[in-house]
Amino acid sequence: MKKGITIICLMMLIPVLGVMAGGSSEDTGGEEPVTVTYLTWDSGPGVEITKPIIAAFEAENPGIIVEFQSVPQGYDDKVLTAHAAGDTPDGLLMWNTSQWAEAGIVQDLSPFIARDNFDMDQYLPVPKMWAEYKGGIYGLPKDFTPRAMFYNKNVFDEAGVPYPEAGWTFDEFVTTAKAINNNKTGADARYGYVAIPGHTYALQAFIWSNGGDLSSPDGTTASGYVNSHAVVEVIQWYKELFDMSISTGTMDAYQNLGQNEFQSGIVGLMDNGLWPVSVYKDDTSLNFGIVAPPVPQAGGSISPVIHSATWSMFAKAKHKDEVWEFIKYIGGPAGGRVFAEKRWGLPVFKGMADELGLMDDEYMKVFAEIGDEATKAPVFLRSPKWFEADTEFKLALERIFLEDADIQGALDEAAVKMDAILQSK
Structure with a gap:
């Protein structure tokens, strides 16, 4: 009998104990926090950088939990598959705005930006271009890097070649590369440069600097460009x-754009973004410098290409208001400052490079100065059909570089084929 009374009393106490211990239900208004899922191609250090940003955001927004999903391999396929299945995460890092905006994969953030009176003028112009397509804004800029020329001082010293300086010309670049080449083979070979056939992204900066382009401004025409x-x-x-170049000696350079060969001293010059800088700085045996790309003629100016990405939202996101709050935070000054302080990329905010003292860093300073010269976004952002058209340009380049095809003739043929693709419905 006593046992039965005891059980009844305990059952009566359970609701009371629940109220006493359930302060959290009062703190959140009785609502469960919303979990926002965010897709990224970053892994390792790239994900680690986001952790303090997420923690700070969640502290300010206790009703939202952010879950990052890292997909370092097959990222684009993951995005396309999730969209086709209608079951997407809420947010994503994006790089090819024209394709994914045209396909309806990503959300136009213009209504959110207007509703919250979010300041888009705080961003530098060219990184902001990455988010824009046909009048819409499909993300907030993350960070960016232009491309610069790395030079291996050990290799230059061994060859007795002076270090390059800003303002050097195309002809001086060739002369320098020739002077470094030692015309040997095997382990003793030294090459001036890594030239990659069909590397459109790198070539477009040289083309812009020479007054040319690869398509019309609206991305519909290749002929004449x-x-x-x-x-x-x-x-x-x-x-x-x-x-x-080393491309005639080893194919490994094709896979890493010469990063390994440069670090090991096989190559004297390499064209790249700022990603290898932290690795190279940790290599005590490597003495390197960075300089602006060459210009076509003395007194000319560079027209650099940049790499960037945006913090974006899936069009089929389940928690649009919540993921927008996170995008505003990580894509705003709070998040951008963390990435810049870690030297992960250049900040996309006006004045932040100076504010954080990046101009006092010998390497970041060069990249920042090159970035200041950027006025154009990459060609692929002009048209969702660019990559298909670019295949024809790459095939022409391979014929020119590998088969010694006539340059004008090969490019004329490519232009006709590219027009058909860019103008197709």
Whole structure:
């Protein structure tokens, strides 16, 4: 009997104990926190950088939990598959705005930006271009890097070649590369440069600097651009570099754009973004410098290409208001400052590079100064059909570099095929 009374009393106490211990239900208004899922291609250090940003955001927004999903391999396939299945995460890192905006994969953030009176003028112009497509805004800029020329001081010293300086010309670049080449083979070989056939992204900066372009501003026409005199001149110059570069000696450079060969001293010059800087700085045996890319003629100016990405929202996101709050935070000054302090990339905010003292860093300073010269976004952002059209340009370049095809003729043929693709419905 006593046992039965005891059980009844305990059952009566359970609701009371629940109220006493359930302060959290009062703190959240009785609502469960919303979990926002965010897709990223970053892994390792790239994900680690986001952890304090997420923690700070969650502290300020106790009703939202952020869960990062890292997909370092097959990222684009993951995005496309999730969209096709209608079951997407809430947010994603994005790089190819024109394709994914045109396909309806990503959400136009303009209504959210207008509703919250979010300041888009705080961003530098070219990184902001990455988010824009046909009048819509499909993300907030993350960070960016232009491309610069790395030079291995050990290799230069061994060859007795002076270090390059800003303002050097295309011809001086070739002369420098030739001076470094020792015309040997095997383990004793030294090459001036890594030239990659079909590397459109790197070539477009040289083409812009020479007054050319690869398509019309609206991305619908290649003829008159990709086969222009300005482009032919750049390809002729690059062909001379290619014929004496490491690309004729080893295919490994194709896979890493020469990063390993540069670090090991096989190559004296390498064109790249700022990603290898932290690794190279940790290598005590490597003495390297960074300089702006060459200009076509003395007194000319560079027109650099940049790499960037955006913090974006899936069009089929389940928690749009909540993921927008996170995008505003990580894509705003609070998040951008963390990435910049870690030297992960250049900040996309006006004045932040100076504010954080990045101009006092010998390497970041060069990249920042190159970035200041950028006025154009990459060609692929102009049209969702660019990558298909670019296949024809790459095939023409491979014929030129590998088979010694006539440059003008190969580019004329490519232009016709590219027009058909860019203008197709």
